[in-house]
Amino acid sequence: MARFSAWSVFKNGLSGQQSWGRQWRDPEPQKQYDVVIVGAGLHGLATAYYLAKNHGVKNIAVLEKGWLGGGNAGRNTTIVRSNYFMPGNRQFYEHSLQLWENLSHDLNYNVMFSQRAHISLLHSPSAMDAAARRYNTMRLSGTPAEIWGLDQLKKAVPHLNYGPDARFPIIGAAVQQRAGTARHDAVAWGYARAADQHGVDIIQNCEVTGMGRTADKVSTIQTSRGVIKAKKVGLAVAGNTTRLWQMAGFSTLPIESHKLQAFVTEPLKPLLDQVVVFGVGGTHFYISQSDKGGMVFGGDLDWYKSYAQRGNLPIVQDVAECAVSILPCMGRVRLLRHWAGVMDMSMDGSPFICKTPLSNLYLNAGWNYGGFKASPASGWYFADLIANDRPHETIQHFTLQRFEQGVNIDERGAGPDPKLHG
């Protein structure tokens, strides 16, 4: 497959852009693979790519029940940051951000990663203190981070609601300049194309419907396109993890599937250069502006468990209220679209990249609604786990056993309720 370059863009321009080939193959499933990854979202595709690239594994398939990137991969609000506090999370998300910083070059695909800064608004002295603790911890471990006063914030984002009657008065902000956004479907396509170049079979419209087992192994994978055997099987199915877990013969997981909505408005002239986030008094809201001009934003979960990829009206109202309370000029903007994805919410808000009770079954799940930013590192460490059959030190606590051992990684301090870990 041709590499993308300024020269290839020029050359294809001469033939009216008619000569671009397919970006990845559409292979028939083989009877047997060394590694099968279930789920062609970002985590599954990244895992296949790093398995082939970093570990030289040949004979890999990614099985996808729909089309690649049709799950949460193509539904998120694309925020990428590494402002984490807890040991384990901090190193993991910083590694992810570093992978993001070189991802377009690595994949030879423009994922439109834009380091436009992530600004968390602060509304009280105690919130300033808590943010200073978190952001100083980041600085001590080598991740640049800043706390801004009101004057600096007003210069950077002049049209937030600073008025005397503001519903949520702002007193400062915690800022990560290296954070930003990327184009989510380009990330899926970039990983798919690069994995395909390494010989990975990406098989769409291939739903896993069951698993055959011996006492300690997955022996066969039943799919809508026939039975497939695999020496190793990795699950990366986000909100469907509990379903696949049951197919493997287990009962429960410390995960609940909840839906999360995202919203985009009609295109506007440039209004917001950064990602702006606030959460105070029960609200939760994040917003950025896409390259096409649409305001892209979201808020809380829909508050009840479901596998449906659609949301409900109360959250539309809730999020719209947040939008106009912080950016009053949004009041006259029309909403263009909204949609939902199914989130794999874990009990402490942190993920699982781990072995399972079956010796050849590996689990990647529990991304809550922060898995987009995690995609590169998630694939990197999951590939490392599958290839070497032992967890890397950085992910040593991303296990199912951590709750038994009392090593919860509760970034928000919200307690054991999956709904509260946004």
Ligand SMILES: Cc1cc2nc3c(=O)[nH]c(=O)nc-3n(C[C@H](O)[C@H](O)[C@H](O)COP(=O)(O)OP(=O)(O)OC[C@H]3O[C@@H](n4cnc5c(N)ncnc54)[C@H](O)[C@@H]3O)c2cc1C
């Ligand atoms: C509205 C919304 C906003 C979000 N905003 C952000 C954000 O701003 N920043 C951030 O970091 N994260 C965000 N997220 C979270 C992030 O999108 C997810 O955590 C991440 O995409 C999950 O990993 P994935 O891409 O692999 O999942 P998915 O794309 O959901 O991939 C899982 C795949 O598995 C497939 N599958 C399921 N069952 C089967 C089966 N039986 N057989 C075969 N295939 C199967 C599905 O079809 C799907 O394609 C958001 C999510 C949503 C929904």
